[in-house]
Amino acid sequence: MNLAAVVLRLTSAGLFVGACAPPATPITATGPSARITRGAPSPVAPASVAAALPSDPIDVAVTVDDLPRHGPDMPGVTRLSIHERMLTTFAKHKMPPVYGFINAQKLEEHPEDRAALVAWTKAGSPLGNHTYSHPDLGHMALSDYLADVDRNEAALKELMGDGKEATRAWKVFRYPYLREGVDVAQRAVIRAELTKRGYRIAQVTIDFFDWAYNAPYARCVAKGDDKAILALKESYIDQAAWALRWADAAARELVGRPVKQILLLHVGAFGALMLDEMLTTYEKNGARFVSLADALADALYTEEPKSPKAHYGNFLNQIRKARGTRSPVFPPPPDTLLDLACR
Numbered sequence: 001m002n003l004a005a006v007v008l009r010l011t012s013a014g015l016f017v018g019a020c021a022p023p024a025t026p027i028t029a030t031g032p033s034a035r036i037t038r039g040a041p042s043p044v045a046p047a048s049v050a051a052a053l054p055s056d057p058i059d060v061a062v063t064v065d066d067l068p069r070h071g072p073d074m075p076g077v078t079r080l081s082i083h084e085r086m087l088t089t090f091a092k093h094k095m096p097p098v099y100g101f102i103n104a105q106k107l108e109e110h111p112e113d114r115a116a117l118v119a120w121t122k123a124g125s126p127l128g129n130h131t132y133s134h135p136d137l138g139h140m141a142l143s144d145y146l147a148d149v150d151r152n153e154a155a156l157k158e159l160m161g162d163g164k165e166a167t168r169a170w171k172v173f174r175y176p177y178l179r180e181g182v183d184v185a186q187r188a189v190i191r192a193e194l195t196k197r198g199y200r201i202a203q204v205t206i207d208f209f210d211w212a213y214n215a216p217y218a219r220c221v222a223k224g225d226d227k228a229i230l231a232l233k234e235s236y237i238d239q240a241a242w243a244l245r246w247a248d249a250a251a252r253e254l255v256g257r258p259v260k261q262i263l264l265l266h267v268g269a270f271g272a273l274m275l276d277e278m279l280t281t282y283e284k285n286g287a288r289f290v291s292l293a294d295a296l297a298d299a300l301y302t303e304e305p306k307s308p309k310a311h312y313g314n315f316l317n318q319i320r321k322a323r324g325t326r327s328p329v330f331p332p333p334p335d336t337l338l339d340l341a342c343r
């Protein structure tokens with residue numbers, strides 16, 4: 001499929017209807033061309049989802065990974081400006097404090113990025129631990145991985161403080177690549193080690209591969225291809241909405257109730273550009289933003305999905321895999337568009 005066809009397919013999706021009304025109707029998790037409806041149940045909605053008729057808001061804690069830099073450098077866009085743009089947008093939407101998960105190794109090569117982390121904390125948003133160097137657990141010894149977790153703490157202490165309350169605030173951990181271990185046994189060991197160190201684990205239930213848009217966006221800006229940039233923007237919003245819809249459907253189907261969702265974003269130029277529209281889209285579709293601490297109090301996050309293949313990725317999807325069910329089908333990334341755009 002060429003890019004024009006991909007663009008046509010993705011931009012014809014037309015996802016959203018309604019204004020700021022609460023989501024008093026079923027949400028289907030059928031794909032990017034599905035609408036979030038506010039009328040009769042879709043004939044393709046899973047029965048359990050359609051029957052739930054959600055009238056409550058969908059609680060969503062927004063989190064941001066890979067501070068202070070993610071994605072390619074772009075002319076005229078500093079890392080500080082990306083952070084500031086996100087913080088300004090969070091304030092505009094009256095969000096509770098949004099956790100940013102840091103890899104302090106990035107400061108070795110770019111000490112100037114420290115200003116971005118300071119801006120984050122000055123805005124009242126906390127920082128959490130995403131390891132020092134963003135290692136992949138699949139390719140290293142467990143002891144080295146835990147040492148990498150510990151090594152990140154000096155920067156967190158310096159930026160967030162080392163008093164009792166401050167330490168409790170930054171002792172929140174996000175797994176790089178959402179990989180919890182090479183298998184379920186290793187996951188249990190790492191969880192125990194993190195708990196011993198006083199960490200809470202920030203799982204993710206809404207993940208729409210936002211990070212993958214930054215590289216094609218940089219290519220398209222360099223080429224001045226406005227049409228392709230528009231396609232990326234529309235795809236980004238479609239994928240974000242699909243992920244929200246999937247997560248709510250998955251909670252109802254797999255857990256039997258709405259849960260407090262945790263959204264994963266990354267601190268890249270494209271995500272910062274799209275953040276306002278993305279948050280507005282979520283609001284229009286019933287999202288109510290809550291703090292990460294509030295979300296982590298949900299009993300969902302004490303679960304340990306038991307399956308040989310359920311030890312990484314979206315937490316609700318881990319539960320789905322552990323149950324051995326295909327439903328609801330997890331939204332894939334729009335690889336073709338992202339691969340072909342502005343090559």
Ligand SMILES: [Zn+2]
Pocket residue numbers: 065066130134175176177
């Ligand atoms: Zn990361």
